[in-house]
Amino acid sequence: MTGQRANGDYQTPMGLAQQVCAYLANVRMVRPTAVLEPTCGVGHLLEASFIFEASQYLGVELNDDYVRQAxxxxxxxxxxxxxxxxxxxxDVRALLGSAESVLILGNPPWVNRATRGALGAAQCATLSARSLGLRGIDAMTGASNFDLSLxxxxxxxxxxxxxxxxxxMLCKTSTARALLCELKSQDxxxxxxxxxEFDAKKLFGVNTGACLLVLDLGGAGANGCELYHLxxxxxxxxxxxxxxxxxRPHGATSSLSALCESTPGSCSMPWRSGLKHDCAKVMELTEAGSGLWRNGLGEVVALEPDYxxxxxxxxxxxxxxxxxxxxxxxxxxxxxxxxxxxLRSDAPLVWQYLVDHRSLLAARKSSIYRGAPEFSLFGLGDYSLARFxxxxxxxxxxxxFALLADPAGRPVMLDDTCYFLPAPSFEVGYALMLLLNCMPxxxxxxxxxxxxxxxxxTQKLLGxxxxxxxxxxxxxxxxxxCEARLGLKPRLSAADYQALRAWLGV
Ligand SMILES: C[S@@+](CC[C@H](N)C(=O)[O-])C[C@H]1O[C@@H](n2cnc3c(N)ncnc32)[C@H](O)[C@@H]1O
Known part of the structure; x- marks a missing residue:
């Protein structure tokens, strides 16, 4: 089962395969001379595509068992x-020879790199996103944890x-959109x-937006895509x-863009992401009373409060x-x-705690920890220590958006699912929070x-x-x-808003 999951293996039910082919033949009038199924599994889509009466049908599949069954x-x-x-x-072009018109019909693996990595699929390591022009840094940092179908x-x-x-192609809707953005960026x-779109829960038992993406290659002219239900x-x-x-959805108002959108090259405020530690059991704590902390392993420990x-x-x-x-x-x-x-001399309790959990910290999978000082975190900078x-x-x-302010004056940290802007004072942060929560x-x-x-x-989108x-x-x-809409007691003053504007250089 693990192997199947690692390959994102959701074989297309025969009924869906037939529905897709009937749509392509009868609505889109597709008349291929060759059909290519790039990840053909046991061959349902290929079999349903026989209605096209093409001269050749080619299926490629990684899994030996499926090749045998197909x-x-x-x-x-x-x-x-x-x-x-x-x-x-x-090299599928070589395998197809000089086919005049090709239908590439498929249902590529529904699995993302993180899942595949967690499942330990060997092929993940060899997948060369960069060679295909996918943004390599995003891929490495997880900023775009894309599906292998992409x-x-x-x-x-x-x-x-x-x-x-x-x-x-049958795929997640988010993957279809990501592909369209890549096509644009690669011209x-x-x-x-x-x-x-179709109901993936009903057809594949997966809780995700899913669609059939139909793309007419070999010509230009489209500046987006049409949306239907299958x-x-x-x-x-x-x-x-x-x-x-x-x-963007067609017609997303241009007045909003005029009000809010940064122009290319303009210097917008850098959004920061929260801390990445990949070891919640050790690094995340809850109060256990008397200045002690309980970790995710159930241990109660004393630590120097500065850390x-x-x-x-x-x-x-x-x-x-x-x-x-x-x-x-x-x-x-x-x-x-x-x-x-x-830390060994400056914070001996913290040092001992980290040493005691060295094996868990050293086992963190992400490549960013490799070569970094022992017990490192990422997503850390001066901005992390901002009080607001x-x-x-x-x-x-x-x-x-929420303003974070600890009454005890400790900088509040965020985890790496969150983004933030540091603020110089409670008042400026409060005005900023309201500004960002305003309707436009x-x-x-x-x-x-x-x-x-x-x-x-993401950081990029917020930028x-x-x-x-x-x-x-x-x-x-x-x-x-906005303050009233959020149910807050009135406290914003014109002077606070002016302070925010001055801080933003307005
Ligand atoms: C979502 S299943 C779909 C199978 C088939 N296309 C269908 O519609 O029933 C994805 C298939 O891709 C295969 N696969 C995964 N990675 C592959 C690769 N790199 N090359 C070829 N096939 C692959 C899996 O073994 C699996 O059969």
Whole structure:
């Protein structure tokens, strides 16, 4: 089972395979001379595609057992070839010869790099995202923890960019959108694109937005894609269009952009992400009374207080001002890559605690810990020590911002699912929190993302908000009405808002 999960293995039910092929044949009038199934599994999609009466059918599949099963069921047909191999390294153009029009029909693996990494799939290491032009740094830091279907679809789009080919793929909706953004950034044109959503829970038992992505390659002209539901494939329900290289719902108001969007090259405030430690059992703590702390292993320990800070995680950001904190985090460094050896004499309790849990900390999988000083954290900088922060969770579609301020004056830390701006005082932070929770900013941010995205907000996306520009244009009255809408007692003064504007350089 682990092997199957690691390969993102959800075989297409025959009924869905037939529905997809009937749509392509009868609605899209696709008439291929060759059908390629890039990750053909046991061959359901390939078998359903026999309605096209193409001259050749080629299936590629990594798993030997599936190759055998596919051969048993359809391999006897003279026009069918099932090849065992990795689609990322197979030269399918050569295998297809001079086919005139190709239908690339598939259901590539529904698994992301993190899951695959956690499952220890060997192939994960060899997947060369960079060679396909996917942003390598994002891939390494997890900023884009993409599905393996993304490099597979991207490779096929690259291979067939100059052919008369239709690519029809079942995949997560978020992966389809990510592919369309990659095509744009790599200048791979397409003549038409349709995204037909279906119920993945019902058909595959997976809780995710899913679609059939149909892309007409080998021609130019499309500036986005049409949206349908697979069960009503002729009823257009919306469109996505490219705006500044990303996809947005068609008609997302340009007045919001004029008010909120940073212009390319303008210097917007750098959003920071929270701490990355990858060892919650050791590093995250709760109070155990009498100045002691309990860790995730159930141990109660004493630690030097200078190294323990209040911690806020995504699920804690529920109200607009947070002043009490139920979790804490051990922060053994003050800046990135600081050597921790001095703790032996400066903070012997912390040192002993870390040494006692050395094996768990050393077993952290992410490559960023390799070569870093022992017990290192990431996502650490001067900004981490700011006493006031305005933060949001990257995980929730509603962009709710909260001011974090510990009455005891300790800097509040965030985990790496959150993003924040440091603020110089409570008053400025409070005004900033209101500004960011104002309706135009909320609508603008929602217009940049999608409710089904795994992480709707990232540092990059937040960077598209020009906070200073918004502060220059929104009046104090708008912040006051936001304060009332959030159910806060009135406390914002014009002077506080002025202080925020001055700090932003407005
Ligand atoms: C989601 S399943 C779909 C199977 C089949 N396409 C279908 O529709 O029923 C994904 C398939 O991709 C195969 N696979 C995973 N990585 C692959 C690779 N790099 N090259 C070829 N096949 C691969 C898996 O073994 C699995 O059969």
């Amino acid at each position: 051969n048993d069921s359809i391999g006897a047909y003279s026009r069918v070839r099932i090849v065992q191999g990795d689609i990322l390294t197979t 490099p597979i679809m991207l490779k096929l789009a690259q291979d067939f960019r100059d052919c008369s080919a239709v690519m029809a 791979i044109p397409f003549a038409r694109c349709a995204l037909l 069960d009503q494939p002729t009823q257009l329900v919306g469109r996505l269009e490219y705006v500044n290289g990303t996809l 323990v800070f209040p911690l806020v995680k995504s699920s804690h950001i529920k109200s607009p001002v947070l002043t009490s904190f139920r979790k804490a985090v051990l922060v053994p460094q003050r800046k990135l890559r600081e050597d921790t050896a001095h 922060k305005v933060a949001l969770s990257g995980f929730y579609y509603e962009p709710r 900013v909320q609508e603008f941010l929602r217009s940049l993302t999608f409710a089904d995205a795994k992480r709707p907000y 598209r908000l020009d906070v200073a520009k918004v502060a220059a244009r929104l009046s104090v009255t708008e912040l006051v009405s």
